[in-house]
Amino acid sequence: MSGITEEQFAQFGLTFGVTAFMLYMLFILLQLARESKAGRFGTFVILLGLGLGMMGFVAKFVIKWILDS
Amino acid sequence: MSDSQALLESRHFLTRSVPLFSPVNWLVAGWRDFQRCPLPGLLHGVLVAVFGASLCWWIPDRFWLLGGAFTGFLLVAPVIATGLYAISRALERGESADLATALTVWKPRDGRMVTFGLLLALAGTGWVLTSAALIWSFAAAPVVTPEDFLHVVVLAEHGWLFEGWLLLGGLLAAPLFASSVVAIPLLLDRQIGVLGAVLTSWRVVMANPAPLALWGAAIAFFTLFAMATGLLAMPVVIPLLGHASWHAYRELVGSAVSPAG
Numbered sequence: 456m457s458g459i460t461e462e463q464f465a466q467f468g469l470t471f472g473v474t475a476f477m478l479y480m481l482f483i484l485l486q487l488a489r490e491s492k493a494g495r496f497g498t499f500v501i502l503l504g505l506g507l508g509m510m511g512f513v514a515k516f517v518i519k520w521i522l523d524s
Numbered sequence: 525m526s527d528s529q530a531l532l533e534s535r536h537f538l539t540r541s542v543p544l545f546s547p548v549n550w551l552v553a554g555w556r557d558f559q560r561c562p563l564p565g566l567l568h569g570v571l572v573a574v575f576g577a578s579l580c581w582w583i584p585d586r587f588w589l590l591g592g593a594f595t596g597f598l599l600v601a602p603v604i605a606t607g608l609y610a611i612s613r614a615l616e617r618g619e620s621a622d623l624a625t626a627l628t629v630w631k632p633r634d635g636r637m638v639t640f641g642l643l644l645a646l647a648g649t650g651w652v653l654t655s656a657a658l659i660w661s662f663a664a665a666p667v668v669t670p671e672d673f674l675h676v677v678v679l680a681e682h683g684w685l686f687e688g689w690l691l692l693g694g695l696l697a698a699p700l701f702a703s704s705v706v707a708i709p710l711l712l713d714r715q716i717g718v719l720g721a722v723l724t725s726w727r728v729v730m731a732n733p734a735p736l737a738l739w740g741a742a743i744a745f746f747t748l749f750a751m752a753t754g755l756l757a758m759p760v761v762i763p764l765l766g767h768a769s770w771h772a773y774r775e776l777v778g779s780a781v782s783p784a785g
Contacts, residue, residue: 495730500698502737508691
């Protein structure tokens, strides 16, 4: 009825779902830095270290998607 | 020179707090500098790409070691980009900027840059060994070629080796990044000792933990992207990040204040 195929719907859901998930992880990182009272340098280390780990997680998705398509 | 003297030297320079997304502005300004004076930047990038390709040619069947060597490059890159800082500074002052401007800074007027470069290279070697040990110990199969690295480390079906590798790299790189993020442009631009420049760099990070974590992640992202293109994007990525680093320094470090008394 709306002209959207199941594949398009899944693609849309995956794109926004992963984005929302990443934003949620970013929120967790900020909370972790705040609640652990890590201080300014601790916050920097947590954000950089876990941020790079998160970037690897996203990169894995993207590389798989490129190889599959 | 004692620590306290270095700290006093560092405190001659004001540090500024910047908004979270300032790294985007630095990248835009860096791109503008690259467009205004592309040749030196392209040359820096091509040299880095040729060096990377030479490493692959030299040790083609030890990617468990090369993976660390390539990412360890991030640690010494601030020194490599010194010529690009000089170009950005000349453009900012309205002076003419060309390849000679970039080459001039490499004349060894004093040992400060060499000292700092050697310290960063030593730290980079530490990361290469740590990375090799991590991959060697935890990879499900031997990592010999870049394809092995892609399938055994990056796209591993089980475990989180790739994420863990990046996370460990980030944790180890954090203090080094904090020591160098504005230190080299500061050494180039002002009369300050190595320890004073490093302490200023730390003060900048303390004042801006989130924007500088974003900046560190952006540098890692662009560099990994350039590596993923088989080093083809390196001639553009190196000048972009080099010029942008100068603008980061200019926004984060203010003018010198007169010493009291």
